[in-house]
Every structure is written in C-alpha cells, then in structure tokens.
Amino acid sequence: MSNLAYDTEFDTGSVSERETSDMYALRPVPRISIQAFCETDGIAVPLERAGEDRRMARAHMKIHMGGIETAIDFYQTAPTPNLIIVESRSEPRQLLESLNRLAEYCDPTTKVVVIGHYNDVALYRDLMKSGVSEYMVAPISLADIIGVISTIFVDPEAEPIGRSLAFVGAKGGVGSSTIAHNVSWAMTNLFKSDVIVADMDLAFGTANIDFDQDPAQGIAEAVFSPERIDEVYLDRLLAQCSERLSLLAAPSTLDRVYDFDAEAFSHIIDTAQRTAPLVVLDIPHLWTGWSKQTLAQADEVVITAVPDLANLRNTKNLVDTLKKLRPNDAPPKLVINQSGVPKRAEISINDFVEPLGITPMAVIPFDPLLFGNAANNGRMLGEMDPKSPIVHAINEIAHVVTGRSEIKAKPRVGLSSLIGKLKLASKKS
Structure with a gap:
C-alpha cells in the first residue's frame, strides 16, 4: 500500500467537454x-x-x-x-x-x-x-x-428521473412550439420512448391544436392546485396523443390571468420527470421569474430563431444569460427556422451564428405548404411527408437533444437547399 x-x-x-459529458x-x-x-x-x-x-x-x-x-x-x-x-x-x-x-x-x-x-x-x-x-x-x-x-x-432504488428539454423562441412566431411538438413526436417514433409535452403558454398555447386534442383538463389544474400534484393526479390530467406521447395541455383561454411565482412549475416538472423519461417543455416567448427558472433548471435548452436582426439580438441575449445561469452546462442548442422566405431580407446563416459561437442543429427552410397542411389537419410533419428533408432535420434534432448524436458541422437542411429555394423564387417572380 x-x-x-x-x-x-x-x-x-x-x-471541460469531458466534465460536461460526465x-x-x-x-x-x-x-x-x-x-x-x-x-x-x-x-x-x-x-x-x-x-x-x-x-x-x-x-x-x-x-x-x-x-x-x-x-x-x-x-x-x-x-x-x-x-x-x-x-x-x-x-x-x-x-x-x-x-x-x-x-x-x-x-x-x-x-x-x-x-x-x-x-x-x-x-x-x-x-x-x-x-x-x-x-x-x-x-x-x-x-x-x-x-x-x-x-x-438520492435513493438508488427510485425510479429514474426523466430529462427535461426546454424549447423557447428567440421571438414570437418563429415556430418554437411547432419544432418542440414535432421533435416530441419524432422521439416517440424513433426511440420508442415515452414523452410528455407540457404546453406552458396557458393563454395562447397551440399544442392541443397541433396534436388534435381537446382535453377537459391540463396544466392549469396542476399549477393552480400544487398541493394535489403527484404521479396519479398528473396522469389524470394528461391527454393521450399516441401510444407513447402524452400532452399536458394549456387551456388557451383568457378567463383569468396567469401570473405565477418563480417556482410555480417546478413541482409539476419534477413529477412529470418521474413519470416519463423525456419531458418537453414548450415555453412561450416571455421573460418572467418562472420562465427564467424553468430555462435555468432544464437539462437541455433549444432556442428557435429566424435569420433576422431582432432574432439575432434576442438569441445572443438568451445565450449570454443562460451561460451565466448554467455555468457548468453546455450552451443551448439552436434551430434556425423559416429560412429563405421569398423577397424577405435575411442575415446569412454564417453571419447569424458567428457572434453566437454555436453551430445550429438544423437550418429549416420556409415551406408554408408542408407546415400549413400539418397544422390545419392536426398532424405532425412526419405524418404528412415522412421523406421530406425537413422531417429528416427534425429527426436529427431528436437525436442530438437526447444525446444520441452530436451536432454536425453542416446542418442536414442547410445552405444548399436554401440557395436552391431562393433561385426558384426569383425565377417565379
């Protein structure tokens, strides 16, 4: 000895990267x-x-x-x-x-x-x-x-705690909720894993529309009755969207205001993590005590942005703030959405990501037909067109946020498809 x-x-x-991985x-x-x-x-x-x-x-x-x-x-x-x-x-x-x-x-x-x-x-x-x-x-x-x-x-015999994946938009209307819902659906289909989606936009949430659900109860009952929250009560509030995907839906009504303290959703998220291995948090574009707390505590944060100046400023602010709130975690993940809108001035992808220091998981082109048909029919993109490059990009995001693969140097739906769409649009005009 x-x-x-x-x-x-x-x-x-x-x-270090090793420490973050550990x-x-x-x-x-x-x-x-x-x-x-x-x-x-x-x-x-x-x-x-x-x-x-x-x-x-x-x-x-x-x-x-x-x-x-x-x-x-x-x-x-x-x-x-x-x-x-x-x-x-x-x-x-x-x-x-x-x-x-x-x-x-x-x-x-x-x-x-x-x-x-x-x-x-x-x-x-x-x-x-x-x-x-x-x-x-x-x-x-x-x-x-x-x-x-x-x-x-932590009791080693206790049920494993699921991972929480927080999706937030750099600006309103950038499609963060759509990305969150489609990634959730992809995870259940690709990995045969149970997923809970929590729509945290109580006033204007769209998860019930996207998944074609009309539940009588949801996240509002949970947040306004925290003393009742346990696995049994949560299970009663969940709407079953598919065999493995459950939804904690928002009421999407304005009959009352939704002002909460910083810890309002913590117990709900903890309980959901004991119920499913993956919990997707669809966070609205706002900055309150509870939204800041939820982003700070999530296992992964995904920011969705469109390539314009306001989104760049907001994304930079989010990245810098989250780095301070989560000093020992990897930076948030980035999805660039709605790229290549005809006749709209955009910041190039390279110029957008350079000040952020983040490689996007995917650059998703503007495709109003695919997204519009899916939304109007209450279906996911993978159900509408499984062979679409956008669906492949969604699948790649699902792999990255669950740790099954790393971000590629060039996103699956990238500049080549964007340039092609711009050329096509100019010819039509």
Missing part, C-alpha cells in the same frame, strides 16, 4: 444542507462551482476555509447539517484521529465526505469502517462532487 500524495491545482472555473446523467440533489471545510483553493473552487450548479439548486451549501480542526471548533456551538465535506492534507493516522474527534460533535444522521491527498486503500477501508460516507482523493472535479452527493442522498 503506498501513501502517494497528490498536489491539487487551482481550478480556473472553466468546464455531468450529463447526474441527478438533481434534494433539499439538504451542506457545509464544507477546505484547506486549499484547489478544492474550494470546484465546491463553490458545485454549489452554483443547477443540479444543486435545492441544496444549501456553505464553504469555510480551514480543515477538520476548523469544523471541530465550529460544531462545538452549532448543529451539524445533513452533509459535512472536509478536506485534509494530514497523513492517514492523523486524519483518522481528527475524524474521531469530529464525530463527537456530529448528529447521528449527519453524513461525512472526506477529501484527502493520499491514495491509500487501507485508509479508504478504515474510513468506511468508521462511518464516513465517501473518501475522495484530490484533485476532484465538479462532476465528482455532485456525483458523490447525489449517490449519498
């Missing part, structure tokens, strides 16, 4: 209190970043500089939290002695995670025997921290 010490390097706070499947941490006692900045910085991560939004974390001795002094006069994280550079024997003294002040239900600087199997076994929940060897990553906390406090 070797006592091999590791030096921790100061973490700059950037998130965090893809991490589950949210429940409402717990966490206090950490760090001896080095190399451990304090990733812990601070973990405390700011959306998966830790419900947990309350406080970080103190100082190791186990500082924790012992602190808990002589203060109650212990649900979880204590302590860093120690001490040798194994001294570390065990210090932890035994700390145990005298810990409540029986308090969990302890130790971050040490010695990769020693014997030490690990001794710590596990003494009741420590986990021993981590420095250096550690953001994903390591959240993964360990989640492992300790």
Whole structure:
C-alpha cells in the first residue's frame, strides 16, 4: 500500500467537454444542507462551482476555509447539517484521529465526505469502517462532487428521473412550439420512448391544436392546485396523443390571468420527470421569474430563431444569460427556422451564428405548404411527408437533444437547399 500524495491545482472555473459529458446523467440533489471545510483553493473552487450548479439548486451549501480542526471548533456551538465535506492534507493516522474527534460533535444522521491527498486503500477501508460516507482523493472535479452527493442522498432504488428539454423562441412566431411538438413526436417514433409535452403558454398555447386534442383538463389544474400534484393526479390530467406521447395541455383561454411565482412549475416538472423519461417543455416567448427558472433548471435548452436582426439580438441575449445561469452546462442548442422566405431580407446563416459561437442543429427552410397542411389537419410533419428533408432535420434534432448524436458541422437542411429555394423564387417572380 503506498501513501502517494497528490498536489491539487487551482481550478480556473472553466468546464471541460469531458466534465460536461460526465455531468450529463447526474441527478438533481434534494433539499439538504451542506457545509464544507477546505484547506486549499484547489478544492474550494470546484465546491463553490458545485454549489452554483443547477443540479444543486435545492441544496444549501456553505464553504469555510480551514480543515477538520476548523469544523471541530465550529460544531462545538452549532448543529451539524445533513452533509459535512472536509478536506485534509494530514497523513492517514492523523486524519483518522481528527475524524474521531469530529464525530463527537456530529448528529447521528449527519453524513461525512472526506477529501484527502493520499491514495491509500487501507485508509479508504478504515474510513468506511468508521462511518464516513465517501473518501475522495484530490484533485476532484465538479462532476465528482455532485456525483458523490447525489449517490449519498438520492435513493438508488427510485425510479429514474426523466430529462427535461426546454424549447423557447428567440421571438414570437418563429415556430418554437411547432419544432418542440414535432421533435416530441419524432422521439416517440424513433426511440420508442415515452414523452410528455407540457404546453406552458396557458393563454395562447397551440399544442392541443397541433396534436388534435381537446382535453377537459391540463396544466392549469396542476399549477393552480400544487398541493394535489403527484404521479396519479398528473396522469389524470394528461391527454393521450399516441401510444407513447402524452400532452399536458394549456387551456388557451383568457378567463383569468396567469401570473405565477418563480417556482410555480417546478413541482409539476419534477413529477412529470418521474413519470416519463423525456419531458418537453414548450415555453412561450416571455421573460418572467418562472420562465427564467424553468430555462435555468432544464437539462437541455433549444432556442428557435429566424435569420433576422431582432432574432439575432434576442438569441445572443438568451445565450449570454443562460451561460451565466448554467455555468457548468453546455450552451443551448439552436434551430434556425423559416429560412429563405421569398423577397424577405435575411442575415446569412454564417453571419447569424458567428457572434453566437454555436453551430445550429438544423437550418429549416420556409415551406408554408408542408407546415400549413400539418397544422390545419392536426398532424405532425412526419405524418404528412415522412421523406421530406425537413422531417429528416427534425429527426436529427431528436437525436442530438437526447444525446444520441452530436451536432454536425453542416446542418442536414442547410445552405444548399436554401440557395436552391431562393433561385426558384426569383425565377417565379
């Protein structure tokens, strides 16, 4: 057994592609209190970043500089939290002695995670025997921290939590809802996966029209009766659109106003995620406490925009804001829709995406006949014309947002088809 010490390097706070990938499947941490006692900045910085991560939004974390001795002094006069994280550079024997003294002040239900600087199997076994929940060897990553906390406090026997995919338009009328609904339908057909679509535009939602549904109840009953929300009640509110696709429909009426606080939809989304592996959130183009919160907490965010100046400004604002709200997540995904409208001045695709630094998943051309026929008949694009290049693009989006494929350098429906449509339009005119 070797006592091999590791030096921790100061973490700059950037998130690597590997780290983002490692965090893809991490589950949210429940409402717990966490206090950490760090001896080095190399451990304090990733812990601070973990405390700011959306998966830790419900947990309350406080970080103190100082190791186990500082924790012992602190808990002589203060109650212990649900979880204590302590860093120690001490040798194994001294570390065990210090932890035994700390145990005298810990409540029986308090969990302890130790971050040490010695990769020693014997030490690990001794710590596990003494009741420590986990021993981590420095250096550690953001994903390591959240993964360990989640492992300790999330029931491994619990049903898997589904992924939430939030679709929002950079501007009203850009087709975000249409993209969201068609991607939802594609996911059920391509992957044989259960999908719940939540139409969060309570006043003007169109999901019931797109899916040709007229449910008597829906998302309004859920949001106005949060105390009743559980899996059974939610199942009663869902409209069945197909074997695997369910809809939490909006009332689309104006008989009352829909002003909500920031957490109004959180419990509904959590419950839906326990019911289906994929939850699509159709978010209206507005900026309120609840819409901001929903975008911040979603597993994936998809922005739909058309290639004009107002959309570029709004998309840039959304991308920059979401980067601050979700510092440890990949940037939002982008779909450029309604490209190539005849006689409409547009920003070129390259000029549109250059200031964003994002490669679009798809550039979908303007096709009023296909989209219009689908909308008027309450059908999805894949039902109207399965061989359409636009349907292939929708399928590609479904693969990307579920992590089954990566964004291609050139979107499936791209500039070549756009240029062709423009040439055709000029000939006709």
